Amino acid sequence: MGKRSLLTVILTAFGAVLAQMGAAQIVATPPRWYKGNLHTHTINSDGDSPPYDVLAWYKRNGYHFLVITDHNTFTDPALFDTNPNDNFLLVGGEEVTNARTVHVNAVGISRVIPRQNGSTVTELLQASIDAVRAQGGLPLINHPNFGWAFTATEMLPLKRTALLEIASGHPLVNHSGDGRIPSTEQMWDQLLSAGVRIYGVAVDDAHNVREEFSRTRANPGLGWVVVRATGLTRENILAALGGGDFYASTGVTLKEIRPTSTSLEVELPPASPTTSSPPHFRVVFIGKDGRELSVSNDNPAIYSFVGNEGYVRARIEDSNGLRAWTQPVFLGGVR
């Protein structure tokens, strides 16, 4: 039984107990989708805008939450996220950074994490992951191909992993690899196939929020996550991210993701009747070792498990090159 289906059983049992207690007046908040960016810089490191301006950009552009992740610098959300009623949440963060270009984002921390030490890339990654976990945060392994710093080989021994960057708006992170060095999405499959539980995210890694926007600058609005939660709180966002109840996107919006014990179903919103050239979509279902299991143009797209896939995840591709990625449903054998 997957983590989510177990959660469903617990919630259902909890609901039954409440009903028996005559607590009919307690109405559960239905979960909804919240859009956020987990990787952003400000003038607190090498970004070009003050935190409040960066926050304001994301708020204006339809986001619900943001993590400011300056290099080895913690930006206190309480100083900038001062309106509790604006349906926008700033989550504490930092990009734990060292000279070997091993960068790990700390999502949901509350005080600074110093530069970590280690004699190998694996040691540096593990030290950073442990420091983030020690604060109840989620470690996000950033851009392995930035500076061609490391591959799945260095990540395979890691413990207590949570998130891996598989897409980014940053122009220098080489996420597609070169055919010999794998793409970060291929690295993700290598980790999942070896039994490492880690979820894939898309981020902005934005540095340039002012002046002109161009493909050579690290602008905002290019990669994000959409999490399913019952309310916009740090705890809910971290629980959804840590439990894989979210999708990553560089531009494709999903209506619903339905993982069950027998299938994975992906539903896209209906095309807008006012769009003159609506994009077409295909949904690629992927299993262990990155194996393509099936491709569907249906909406919803449904993949029924055979049982030997190891895990099943979906990549949704639109006809303009934009993508979304669901998180894997584990079919056993994954720690």
Ligand SMILES: [Zn+2]
């Ligand atoms: Zn970085």
Ligand SMILES: [Zn+2]
């Ligand atoms: Zn960064």
